Amino acid sequence: MNPLIAPSILAADFANIQKEVEMLNSSEADYIHVDIMDGIFVPNISFGIPVTEAIYKHAKKPLDVHLMIQNPDQYLEAFRKAGAAVISVHYEACSHLHRTLQAIKQLGAKAGVAINPHTPVELLVDVLEDIDVVIIMSVNPGFGGQKFIENTYSKVKRLKSLIQENGADTQIEIDGGVNLENAPKLLSAGADILVAGSFVFSSPDPILTIAELKSITMV
Ligand code: DX5
Numbered sequence: 160m161n162p163l164i165a166p167s168i169l170a171a172d173f174a175n176i177q178k179e180v181e182m183l184n185s186s187e188a189d190y191i192h193v194d195i196m197d198g199i200f201v202p203n204i205s206f207g208i209p210v211t212e213a214i215y216k217h218a219k220k221p222l223d224v225h226l227m228i229q230n231p232d233q234y235l236e237a238f239r240k241a242g243a244a245v246i247s248v249h250y251e252a253c254s255h256l257h258r259t260l261q262a263i264k265q266l267g268a269k270a271g272v273a274i275n276p277h278t279p280v281e282l283l284v285d286v287l288e289d290i291d292v293v294i295i296m297s298v299n300p301g302f303g304g305q306k307f308i309e310n311t312y313s314k315v316k317r318l319k320s321l322i323q324e325n326g327a328d329t330q331i332e333i334d335g336g337v338n339l340e341n342a343p344k345l346l347s348a349g350a351d352i353l354v355a356g357s358f359v360f361s362s363p364d365p366i367l368t369i370a371e372l373k374s375i376t377m378v
Pocket residue numbers: 167169170192194225298299300301302303304305334335336337354355356357358
């Protein structure tokens with residue numbers, strides 16, 4: 160099976176956001192990945208609700224919103240209204256993750272949990288059935304264009320086993336440093352969705368690069 164591809168708009172040209180979204184509309188992308196950074200949970204600030212709304216206005220693909228923010232609960236509704244189809248919060252930023260996941264679902268969005276590179280996948284076992292998608296961070300969140308962390312393969316395999324053991328239908332998404340070299344190995348390890356920012360947007364032909372990522376097969 161081919162992976163689902165979620166290009167990260169963080170690497171796009173923000174001065175031409177409509178053009179960039181239209182490019183993604185005409186590509187084989189399955190989602191538009193939207194990275195929200197608050198300057199507190201992560202050491203960088205990206206953009207927030209009005210820019211998400213502007214992306215949604217032109218998007219023909221579902222928005223996969225990745226909240227890299229402390230205490231995300233108070234903003235869930237606003238991001239849902241701004242067009243998020245999937246809302247992912249960070250495990251490390253939530254004191255009451257189970258409650259947060261229910262709140263996302265009550266808003267009618269799919270519920271995701273992102274985990275930092277140091278967070279073991281095993282910590283999710285008791286909420287696995289409540290999670291639609293786990294984002295395994297393959298870089299430390301905060302910036303695009305970082306180097307892929309090799310330990311990710313082991314985390315993907317371990318999470319895949321946990322999902323199977325628990326009879327859950329949680330998807331596995333990989334975020335950070337994804338390229339055509341590591342993508343086939345990630346797919347083989349059990350990944351379902353691949354986020355790609357700089358690899359797509361800094362390539363000479365982003366539409367072709369998305370198609371290439373989409374057509375990878377297991378190794
Ligand atoms: C990192 C973000 C990623 C990032 C991916 O904090 O969550 O989504 O945009 O960008 P690349 O593919 O350039 O690592």
